[in-house]
Amino acid sequence: MDAKQIFDPDVKLYDSITASRSGRDEDEPKYRTGQKVKLLEDIVNDGTYPHAKIGTLMMPKGSIGYIKDMGEFLQVIRVYEVHFFGAEMEVEIIGCREHELESIEDGYVSEEALEREAMKAHRQKMSKEDK
Numbered sequence: 001m002d003a004k005q006i007f008d009p010d011v012k013l014y015d016s017i018t019a020s021r022s023g024r025d026e027d028e029p030k031y032r033t034g035q036k037v038k039l040l041e042d043i044v045n046d047g048t049y050p051h052a053k054i055g056t057l058m059m060p061k062g063s064i065g066y067i068k069d070m071g072e073f074l075q076v077i078r079v080y081e082v083h084f085f086g087a088e089m090e091v092e093i094i095g096c097r098e099h100e101l102e103s104i105e106d107g108y109v110s111e112e113a114l115e116r117e118a119m120k121a122h123r124q125k126m127s128k129e130d131k
Contacts, residue, residue: 030098031067031080034114036105039063043094052090059084059094064104066114068093083114086121 031037043059045052052058059065065084073079079095086092 029070029078031070031101031103033067033069035067035103037065037067037080037082037096037101038104039065039096039100040102041100043096043100048095049091057089058091059087059089063087065094083118085114085118086125 039059039061042057042061045054045056045058047054049056049058063084065082065087067080068083069081071079071081078098080098080101081093082096082101083093
C-alpha cells in the first residue's frame with residue numbers, strides 16, 4: 001500500500017457474514033412512510049439521544065406511531081423514524097428497528113392527514129398544560 005493511500009481498495013467493506021453479525025435487515029423495507037405501527041417493546045436511550053441518560057425510557061411498549069422516514073445505520077441496519085403523536089414523553093420522534101415494530105394499518109397515510117392528526121394532538125396537549 002502506498003504511503004499516501006488512506007485505504008486499502010482490496011478490503012471488502014460488505015459481505016453476507018459481517019452483515020448477518022450486524023443484524024442486517026432484509027433487502028426490502030418492511031414498512032412504508034405514513035404507515036401506522038405499534039411498538040412491540042420499550043425503547044430506551046442507547047446513547048444516541050444526548051439529552052437523557054443511557055437506559056432512560058424513551059417510548060413505552062404499545063405506543064402507536066407513524067413511519068415518518070427511513071434511513072440506515074452503518075449501511076446495514078435499517079432505522080425507521082417513527083412519530084408518536086401526542087406522546088407524553090420527552091420526545092415524540094424515535095428511531096426504531098423493524099423487529100421493534102408491528103404494522104397496524106397496511107394503507108398509506110397522506111402527509112396532510114398526518115399533519116391534521118399532529119395538530120389535533122398538539123392542541124390537546126397544550127390545552128392540558130394550560131389547565
